[in-house]
Amino acid sequence: MGNHVWVRFPPPAPLNPARPVKFCSHCGQPVTLRTPEGDHLPRHVCEACGTIHYQNPKLVVGCVPEYEGRILLCRRAIEPRHGYWTIPAGFMENGETTQDGARRESREEALAEVEIGTLLAVVHVLHADQVHVMFRARLPEPRFGAGAESLEVMLCEESAIPWQDIAFRSVDFALRRYFEDRRRGLEEHHFTSLDYRRRTT
Amino acid sequence: MGNHVWVRFPPPAPLNPARPVKFCSHCGQPVTLRTPEGDHLPRHVCEACGTIHYQNPKLVVGCVPEYEGRILLCRRAIEPRHGYWTIPAGFMENGETTQDGARRESREEALAEVEIGTLLAVVHVLHADQVHVMFRARLPEPRFGAGAESLEVMLCEESAIPWQDIAFRSVDFALRRYFEDRRRGLEEHHFTSLDYRRRTT
Numbered sequence: 001m002g003n004h005v006w007v008r009f010p011p012p013a014p015l016n017p018a019r020p021v022k023f024c025s026h027c028g029q030p031v032t033l034r035t036p037e038g039d040h041l042p043r044h045v046c047e048a049c050g051t052i053h054y055q056n057p058k059l060v061v062g063c064v065p066e067y068e069g070r071i072l073l074c075r076r077a078i079e080p081r082h083g084y085w086t087i088p089a090g091f092m093e094n095g096e097t098t099q100d101g102a103r104r105e106s107r108e109e110a111l112a113e114v115e116i117g118t119l120l121a122v123v124h125v126l127h128a129d130q131v132h133v134m135f136r137a138r139l140p141e142p143r144f145g146a147g148a149e150s151l152e153v154m155l156c157e158e159s160a161i162p163w164q165d166i167a168f169r170s171v172d173f174a175l176r177r178y179f180e181d182r183r184r185g186l187e188e189h190h191f192t193s194l195d196y197r198r199r200t201t
Numbered sequence: 202m203g204n205h206v207w208v209r210f211p212p213p214a215p216l217n218p219a220r221p222v223k224f225c226s227h228c229g230q231p232v233t234l235r236t237p238e239g240d241h242l243p244r245h246v247c248e249a250c251g252t253i254h255y256q257n258p259k260l261v262v263g264c265v266p267e268y269e270g271r272i273l274l275c276r277r278a279i280e281p282r283h284g285y286w287t288i289p290a291g292f293m294e295n296g297e298t299t300q301d302g303a304r305r306e307s308r309e310e311a312l313a314e315v316e317i318g319t320l321l322a323v324v325h326v327l328h329a330d331q332v333h334v335m336f337r338a339r340l341p342e343p344r345f346g347a348g349a350e351s352l353e354v355m356l357c358e359e360s361a362i363p364w365q366d367i368a369f370r371s372v373d374f375a376l377r378r379y380f381e382d383r384r385r386g387l388e389e390h391h392f393t394s395l396d397y398r399r400r401t402t
Contacts (some may be wrong), residue, residue, distance in 0.1 A: 055295055094256055
């Protein structure tokens with residue numbers, strides 16, 4: 001058994017928006033942290049109105065859009081990882097499917113209308129309480145541009161991918177699996193987990 | 202363009218625990234509903250401390266455990282759909298993978314230690330703001346029993362599945378794809394969407 005230190009990479013602040021629940025969002029009274037009857041985990045419970053405030057992982061949805069062999073990448077205009085490269089991706093909204101969300105993020109971040117294809121990657125980002133779901137996608141026309149959250153957007157050959165400047169490890173994972181599968185003529189899906197909550201020293 | 206009526210099936214109350222956000226969970230002040238600058242959707246915003254309270258879909262994770270050709274089913278001891286049959290499934294918790302969650306639910310609801318296999322189904326339950334992720338699974342030994350949330354648990358041949366008494370449409374979808382694929386000797390994954398928010402009359 002070693003010691004554990006908390007390592008955070010990338011900085012989780014805006015990616016993990018969970019702030020401590022101190023007050024009931026329903027009635028405004030202070031909450032307590034306890035395990036409700038019949039449950040097995042501590043929850044934020046409002047003793048005034050009885051509401052239990054569950055916290056669950058959030059879904060991030062994205063895609064790898066391809067046009068004539070090249071991949072659409074966006075350079076981030078926002079934190080975290082400002083200035084680093086990523087694929088179109090973001091938090092899934094209520095009322096949409098995972099594919100809808102990936103399409104919407106392509107529109108918002110890259111001003112691109114993509115056709116979502118097969119499932120590429122599911123990444124459990126345990127240190128951020130997120131599940132990243134990435135699809136293959138097709139960009140039918142080379143029309144794109146920098147949305148409000150992007151500094152620039154480019155179509156990029158595999159040999160020119162800026163691997164040292166990819167914003168997130170989940171994106172690195174998705175891109176590597178994308179190119180490996182493409183080389184083999186396959187479209188498989190790939191699960192993995194990232195966990196920077198603690199590291200044994 | 203027809204008229205829209207709101208149809209709710211199954212009853213979404215406990216499945217969709219989202220209650221209206223009236224107060225800031227961080228500082229306890231009343232929130233307002235508005236679109237923050239740079240955003241495109243209305244959010245619950247605390248004008249006192251600046252916190253934006255996003256609401257996102259929740260993940261439900263489950264599996265279809267098989268033992269010598271038979272499937273493990275649980276009869277629900279809780280609402281919604283008390284007395285109806287389902288597979289082990291429930292809300293994913295922070296700090297676990299989707300596979301971890303499916304394994305945990307099998308333990309809790311069916312007192313069964315399963316080995317999670319391939320991805321079977323992803324169901325967007327749009328009326329409940331949920332994404333259901335179901336896996337194939339193997340029950341290595343016929344050891345199981347009714348957990349606190351189950352009335353009874355059984356191993357069931359395909360020909361004996363109580364199709365009329367399956368608790369949720371997402372479970373019906375997962376089971377049908379499971380048997381179809383098994384007959385064809387395949388293990389594919391299947392996406393679908395359910396939307397009972399409104400129906401054109």
